[in-house]
Amino acid sequence: MSSSVETPEEDVSVPGRITIRDVAKAAGVSIATASKALNDRGRMTPETRARIQTAARDLGFTPNAVARALVSQRSFTIGLLTNDTYGRFTLPVAAGLSAALIDRGVSVFLCAFQDDPEAARVNLRAMQDKCVDGLIIAGKRIDRGLPIELPRLSMPVVHVYSLCGDDDIGFMPDDRAGAALAVQHLIGLGRRRIAHVTGPLAFAAVAQRTEGWADALKAHGLAPFGAPLNGTWSEGFGYSVGQAWAALPPSERPDGVFCGNDQIARGVIDALTLAGLNVPRDISVVGFDNWSVFAEATRPPLTTIDMNLQEMGRQAGLVLLDMVEGLPVERGLRRLPCRLVTRQSCGVPPPA
Amino acid sequence: MSSSVETPEEDVSVPGRITIRDVAKAAGVSIATASKALNDRGRMTPETRARIQTAARDLGFTPNAVARALVSQRSFTIGLLTNDTYGRFTLPVAAGLSAALIDRGVSVFLCAFQDDPEAARVNLRAMQDKCVDGLIIAGKRIDRGLPIELPRLSMPVVHVYSLCGDDDIGFMPDDRAGAALAVQHLIGLGRRRIAHVTGPLAFAAVAQRTEGWADALKAHGLAPFGAPLNGTWSEGFGYSVGQAWAALPPSERPDGVFCGNDQIARGVIDALTLAGLNVPRDISVVGFDNWSVFAEATRPPLTTIDMNLQEMGRQAGLVLLDMVEGLPVERGLRRLPCRLVTRQSCGVPPPA
DNA sequence: CTCAACTGAGAAAACCTTTTCCCAAAGGGT
DNA sequence: ACCCTTTGGGAAAAGGTTTTCTCAGTTGAG
Structure with missing residues (x-):
């Protein structure tokens, strides 16, 4: 044991984040085993697995999403790019999207920009740099795309309430x-x-x-x-x-x-x-x-x-996730049904 | 040179992302030197620096934000947590925030949730895991906080249009x-x-x-x-x-x-x-x-x-950024002035 | 001519996790 | 008793970048 690196026995001093190292040490196993135990992968005795999981829970361990993203090449983040700064269309979509994805551990990056192509470019670039797993392009009218070129965009894209080519995947209301x-x-x-x-x-x-x-x-x-x-x-x-x-x-x-x-x-x-x-x-x-x-x-x-914009966001999120995970997804436009909301501007609704 | 790892001479096959390795090789320097050249750090001849920067530009290199975040412990991302799903207050704030931070390379994670404390907890946790550098807590009324406890939250927080204790830092309209x-x-x-x-x-x-x-x-x-x-x-x-x-x-x-x-x-x-x-x-x-x-x-x-909610977002972002960078920031509430917008519901405006 | 100081650049550790081997021990069949 | 297979678990590489040392070479002074 060289003294320079390997003296973490008493490092109570730095209260920094709890890593998988700490869990492994607490459970008396190696880092590799700890990782496997926590991800329900690999083979080990049920006792070992339980011991590690208990240790993780006791220590309040949460895996560092950044490190995980670096190695897995997945950030568990998707981008929502929109020019609807007012949010009339995008907010319900975003709500449905978030709700559908949060259970799966995926967060949503919302970028709203005015219709300035330069701003669009900067935001898109930021998302690429941050390695979002996929992109939702949301607009405010169904016959216009966003002022960005997605030519050789290396990640999957789903269009919502925005122009969508035949080879694209998109959602619109019917x-x-x-x-x-x-x-x-x-x-x-x-x-x-x-x-x-x-x-x-x-x-x-x-x-x-x-x-x-x-x-x-x-x-x-x-x-x-x-x-x-x-x-x-x-x-x-x-x-x-x-x-x-x-x-x-x-x-x-x-x-x-x-x-x-x-x-x-x-x-x-x-x-x-x-x-x-x-x-x-x-x-x-x-x-x-x-x-x-x-x-x-x-x-x-x-x-x-x-x-039903919220439902549209939900479905778009699920499809995008499938694409991220490499599942086959049918191309083309999906039209979601609308719904009549009855209030009082038409008179009594017809008897059922 | 072992043949297993070090044969990247002809790796034209994998069109994957361009890394700093590629830049270093193209410029004929080490990775370390390349990094320093691109970040305007370290010492080297102006010629070397220029050569590296040119190589990076030619190759279209953009640093991987994930790797950078892992090492620098900064994700260049801030979270915007809000219970204003309608966006009446939050969207202008978010717009100002994004605009102020995008130049500095910082993106904004927007999380809007209904007033369910469980959803709040999940979203907050997701942000922590993703190592956001700081948090903006935005509400829809100035006398209520969000239904989350930020007890030992290890990152800086700025409150906007939401309850703000004496030791907190917050923005509200006057x-x-x-x-x-x-x-x-x-x-x-x-x-x-x-x-x-x-x-x-x-x-x-x-x-x-x-x-x-x-x-x-x-x-x-x-x-x-x-x-x-x-x-x-x-x-x-x-x-x-x-x-x-x-x-x-x-x-x-x-x-x-x-x-x-x-x-x-x-x-x-x-x-x-x-x-x-x-x-x-x-x-x-x-x-x-x-x-x-x-x-x-x-x-x-x-x-x-x-x-002036947009301006409020801008200022909140700048203050939060100062905190992230460790600069001293005065605690307490800042009240931003409002502005009269004259239309036609009062009659002719007074002569100036 | 010698030594110190400085200069430009590289090697390697570190960030944290996942994953691919690999190895030792134990078990079972003949 | 021997060999083969299975089992449980660990060592180490990989992911891309930053940063700290270290080192060889150069310059200047005495």
Whole structure:
């Protein structure tokens, strides 16, 4: 035993972190055996294993994730890269993701950046340097990618609510079916003159939701009430549409509206209400997003479509994990179903 | 040269990551020298240093952050632990934090959990295992801590928008001064009968904002217009207050209102507007939070107080970094000034 | 010319864990 | 009794970087 290195008998002085060395010494075994015992690997008598595990527990040993990452080439960390600084889409996704992965010992690195490509590059680089095992790319619209090139990115990637090529793996809400759900609800309540007020044509989501609106009407033999009205995704736009309707004679107004998002829906309702009309008596309104801070605060509270973003995050996390572990994963886009959340902006829900 | 280990002359086969070994070999120096050259440490001829740096650039070398963390005992990662899953407070803070730290090579681990202490424990443990250099504890109210014990936490901690003991280091907005700013603005516009509608008494922020309201009135020799009205932090509460006011004769109504948050302000404005009153002509309204999705969508757009949460995140990050680097840091709470954002809910701003 | 001081650069330990051998002892069959 | 197999456990390398020594060579002064 050389005196320079091997005199750790009495090193009570340094209260630093407890390592597997300490566990091994306490249990009277070698480091290798300790490692195997703690990871349920290798062969040894049950007694030895138990002794080591007890020692680890008594000492409060937790393996150093950094050292483990260095040797295993896995950091048990995944990155979530997004340009949705507002968090409207990303936060629910992140919540589902974290919840799904934390049990498996995987943490999530969230990087939100403004749409500056340079910031994107820096953050992506940081993640690569830190050896994240995989990447979730999350956006705020389904027809745009992030301003980064992932050319020869050596790690698996899953796209969520963001553009996704045919060879990629991605998750999106089934906007079309979700929209149809909303319109079916209106029809089920007896509405027949169903309009559609939504966002800019440039958004793919707009086209898909409009298709869903048309689908549901057609399935029930109804004609669209006018052409879809496209504007901005804002309360202001909904408000102006509501004002215009309020100025018309009742026979020229819709009796049901499917709005492309909750903000537009709220604008419509506010304008109608201010003009003396009653929602839902005169017109039923359905939104899209189920952004609770809007949907619940609207008077009356908004019936709307929920995209199940949290579930989307959960599934994306599980698929990414499979990829990290080398399991085969089918490429392509997965569309997750949406869900109708009934509040009071449409009237009484139909009897079950 | 033993043949088993040292035959990396022709290892073009494995396209794996470029390490400092490769750089050293390319530059014809030892690993140690390469490391020193790349970190601007040690002594060597400028030519050697330049040669190594050029080689590193040509090869596209980036140091492996995991290996570096293992040896330096610093991960260049800080954790942001929060129970604000909605992100109203945490996202701006995180944005400021990230922006401030990314230049210094430090990334941010965001962990948001519901108020379940078990989840908190698991996430905290994960951060410890991953050797984050420091922790930001962010909450959603200033008078509550997170449901975790940080007893002998071996890393530095900074609290942001969350309870902070005398020996801790924390950041909060100066609610009192911010509230006074709002009321001064109303007074400057000629308002004299200034009411206050705000959240539940149980929140410390409510008391502080109420004090600011009283401060500013007193400084101008004005009496409070009635007692502060306490309710929930919701549009619904503001709406009911607005309805009540609208039913009163003008002489018994306030001519200016300072609201405890933007949602209450919006509720007040909506109710007044629906009752046929005009904001700001009949009553000026100021909010608090500058939650843009509310403030901008209100009709008229809301003049409100911004807590500068992003700046708070920035400063918290810089202080935490100082602590990580062992610099002396003054303990205690720092209150950051708020800022008035003028929109159209108060009328014309006073001439400068 | 000698010695000290300095200079540039490399060898090796250290960070902590996992994993691949390898070895000694014990057990079993003939 | 001998050999082979199994068993339990350990030694050592590997992962990529930083850092501390150490050392050979060079320079300058006396």
